Amino acid sequence: MGAEPTLTDCASADHAEICALQEGLWAGGPTGNQAYLEWKYHANPYLDERYTVLARSAPSRGGQLLGMVGVFGSCWERDGRRFTLPCLTDTIITGEHRNSPLFHEMVDEVLSRLRRDGVPWLLDFGDQGTVPAMLFRGWRQVGVWGQSVLTRPADAGYHGPWDAMPVTRGARSGALLTPSRTPDLGAMTEVVRDAPADGRLRVARDRAYFAWRAAHPLATYYYLVARSETGRAEGYLVGHRSGVDTDRGPTPTTVVECEARTAEVHADLIRLAHEALPGTRVLMWTRDLADAGAAVLADMGAAFIEPTGRPTQDRPLPSLLIRDTGARPVTAGLRDADELVAWDFRGVSGRGWR
Numbered sequence: 001m002g003a004e005p006t007l008t009d010c011a012s013a014d015h016a017e018i019c020a021l022q023e024g025l026w027a028g029g030p031t032g033n034q035a036y037l038e039w040k041y042h043a044n045p046y047l048d049e050r051y052t053v054l055a056r057s058a059p060s061r062g063g064q065l066l067g068m069v070g071v072f073g074s075c076w077e078r079d080g081r082r083f084t085l086p087c088l089t090d091t092i093i094t095g096e097h098r099n100s101p102l103f104h105e106m107v108d109e110v111l112s113r114l115r116r117d118g119v120p121w122l123l124d125f126g127d128q129g130t131v132p133a134m135l136f137r138g139w140r141q142v143g144v145w146g147q148s149v150l151t152r153p154a155d156a157g158y159h160g161p162w163d164a165m166p167v168t169r170g171a172r173s174g175a176l177l178t179p180s181r182t183p184d185l186g187a188m189t190e191v192v193r194d195a196p197a198d199g200r201l202r203v204a205r206d207r208a209y210f211a212w213r214a215a216h217p218l219a220t221y222y223y224l225v226a227r228s229e230t231g232r233a234e235g236y237l238v239g240h241r242s243g244v245d246t247d248r249g250p251t252p253t254t255v256v257e258c259e260a261r262t263a264e265v266h267a268d269l270i271r272l273a274h275e276a277l278p279g280t281r282v283l284m285w286t287r288d289l290a291d292a293g294a295a296v297l298a299d300m301g302a303a304f305i306e307p308t309g310r311p312t313q314d315r316p317l318p319s320l321l322i323r324d325t326g327a328r329p330v331t332a333g334l335r336d337a338d339e340l341v342a343w344d345f346r347g348v349s350g351r352g353w354r
Helices: 012-020 028-044 102-116 128-136 185-194 207-214 263-276 291-299
Strands: 007-008 053-056 065-078 081-093 121-124 140-144 149-152 175-180 201-204 219-227 233-242 255-260 281-286 303-306 317-322
Touching: 012 028, 012 065, 053 102, 053 317, 065 255, 081 102, 081 207, 128 140, 128 317, 149 291, 175 263, 185 207, 185 219, 185 233, 185 255, 201 263, 219 263, 233 263, 255 263, 263 281, 263 291, 291 303
Parallel strands: 081 121, 255 281
Antiparallel strands: 007 053, 053 065, 065 081, 065 201, 121 317, 140 317, 149 281, 149 303, 175 219, 219 233, 233 255
16 A cells, blocks of 8 residues: 655745646646735735645655645625635646545645634635535535626627727716726725625625735736716726636636626626627626616526536536534624525625636
8 A cells, every 4th residue: 555645734835836736727837827826825815825735645755746725715794794714726636636535635634724723614616516525525505506698709899908998988877987907996995885785795895805806817807997977986897807818718708796886887887898898708697686787688698597406517607615614603694604695796706716
């Protein structure tokens, strides 16, 4: 019997090996992958890489990197309180260990560390294909939710630099919709600050969060800000594409967030985004989508894809898995975190987190 792999922390000395192993997932090359690693775990405003676990072969077998389970921080708010919750991400195993228990051993080590530190939940906005195995290991599927998909001709979208697209007046709201390649932190935080809470857990969207997300080195973001004639921020929208693909490449464009003061502004932002963003497919999560936005998408011919309850068919859809670490006590604001009704996903950036 060969020597068992060992589980270790993640340190700066490991970064070159991690970047090489993760090329299949990140596809950013040595420089881009290193920048992503620094962004995801060191620049994250909520958590460092203390819960990220690496697996290595035994020293007698060279101590080679065999796998990684990454854990980064997300911040949520509810009824005036904030909660930092770790998210599982960037999981990879070398080919010869993919049918071994190594992935689950690394996750068990993560859970042990979280339990030690009193963190009650581990989140996974991950791959539906792993759901059956994870449910067997004690995870709970909080839910799967629908998305819209607008399929467009290859030449669709605005042709030219996003910043050069003319300011547009919304047909419904009359608001001025301005494109930008950088986030207007003041406008975005102003709109979010005034968005009414409904008692659910929602992403804590402040300047630190918006700035961190915008710095994703392997992503390309497209921003729209709606303002009234007086200059007040009335809404914003954030679109995302893979930064390692071209505008006409095969990866989808995702509207990761749209917040507005009125239904009319919301509808105007969604229409302009789906008309002007690049890509042959534009996706948007629909669970917390306002009726006005859904009506615009239907009018534009978008397909609405809802969960079937079958993991193989639902694999492309967004979902949340959650794992109770066993840490006690669980604060009141998180006791129902394993129920879909407890969550508001309007600010969750989907692909922008991965």
